[in-house]
Amino acid sequence: MNKMPTANKLFMLLGFFFLYAPIASLIIYSFNESRLVTVWGGFSLKWYGEMFNNDDLLAAAGLSFKIAFLAATLAVVLGTVAGFVLARFGAFRGHSLFAGLTTAPMVMPEVIVGLSMLLLFVSLQSSLGCSADDPGGLFTRLGCWAFGERGMITIWIGHTTLCMAYVAVLVQARLKELDRSLEDAAMDLGCHPFKVFFVITIPVIAPALVSGWLLSFTLSLDDYVLTAFLSGPGSTTLPQWIFSSVRIGPTPEVNALATVVIVIVTVFVVISNRLMLSAQAKRDRAMQAAFAGKTE
């Protein structure tokens, strides 16, 4: 840091000021007595009270947390398999299409993804012919339970598809960095590929899985556009609540909510960063020791 020229230091300061000034202003005005958000009316904690008494907000937050948990978990499962296939399986028929499909959700505009998924669900719904009087066979019942109404399940599927792309990229990158010799050695010793995957690969890429899960959780918790297409009348998520209250006018409860979110996120990121660094250092030492032992 000390070697850095003054101009660079100044630029870094400006850059971080740009990143943090908006967040600081959110936090400061959450303690404002006045409803007019940016006109200072004295220090107050009343918006935090209002936030915790707002039933719509709490219900929306509850639903969002539930969906984010489900989506992150399924995205980690599917994304890990996808990343593993891309990093370790070499070429197979349809490989390039598969590679394209895994990364495309990251850049594809969400309005397109949202609309197309909605049209899929609506088409499924009308071709299944869901009705309360005639539930139909097992297949129809299952289909109608999942797609008959837009709501939690359709949002879950949408978020999972978006998040698994990020997990796949993280896992793929981590696997590419890794020495394959551990996996090869286990395989040579007669270990079944599935066992190798669960006993060797998964523990070694665990940091990528943790960051993939956390990233998916925040992406899902934060998503407005996909949810706008995939949610039904009874399912309002937190971003939808925020979006509609922000559009109505100044809402200090949103500032209070933002402060709570920022505090939780900061604590979480700092702790997980510490844990990941120490875990990585420990593993690197162990690997070094193992390889040093091998060559002696």
Next chain:
Amino acid sequence: MIKSLLHRWLPSGRTGVIALPYFWLLFFFALPFFFVLKISFAQPDIAQPPYTPLVTQEENTTTIVLDTTKYSTILDEGKAFYHSLFDPETTWEQAKEESQYVVAYGNAIKLALYTMLLTLLIGYPLAYNIARANEATRNTLLMLVMIPFWTSFLLRVYAWIGILKPNGVINNVLMSMGLIDAPLEMLYTPFSVVIGMVYNYLPFMILPLYSTLVKLDGRLFEAAADLGASKVTTFFRITLPLSKAGIIAGCMMVFIPAVGEYVIPALLGGGDVVFIGNKLMDDFGANLDWPQAAAVAVVMLALLIAPIIWFHRFEQKQQEAAQ
């Protein structure tokens, strides 16, 4: 006996492992695009679902009707807009008023380009300095870049409303310092939309840049300095060409989603700066014209498919090079 039969008929473990994510993506990501294409050739209808079927069956005849009016709406607007550019009678405002889809596509592409260039200009020096710092500092700085990114995207957009509005932070500060008499109009302008996009997309630029810059071999700079290259020469002849991969990846990660942005123009553009994503959402929600929304999406995808494929090819090449 049974075991060998099972082995023959069940797909091998390898195929099964590939099939799991493959089918998910084909069914929930690829297949839906065909429904968008299909419904873009339908007409809106007061029914459930709210569009007409393409295939109708009457007794023994099956008729397929492909209605292209939704595309001609966009195309005709484009033609009219083009002609009005050369027509001295129509003003710029009139031309824009009559060609809302064209203006929305134009706004999205233009402001996404500005956003891409600005994030590159701001992000490159940040990524460069982080990559050159020592390892402990590097980690802390990277974490500082990421923390805002982990907090809610909507809340970060909301923060800018409070800063930019007429009685917001910037205007309050400038007026109390006596630099301006009347508040500046900043919110609900292209400026506010671009600043919101730059703020939110900055990490997408910094991360790919950082990951290429951190891999650069420090000995290259020493060699360049030994051979008498100035810092500026070293930067333009060595650092910049070697970080091309990060620049391209970062630019595409910003540009492509920014073209399809909805939330930022909706909150910071306030109806005055309309992106094509907002037109799509209006057609879908307020106008209940799903075929028009689908046609808008098809045209948007047609515009973006080239950069998307380019980005993908490029990423593939990088992955192969890393192996």
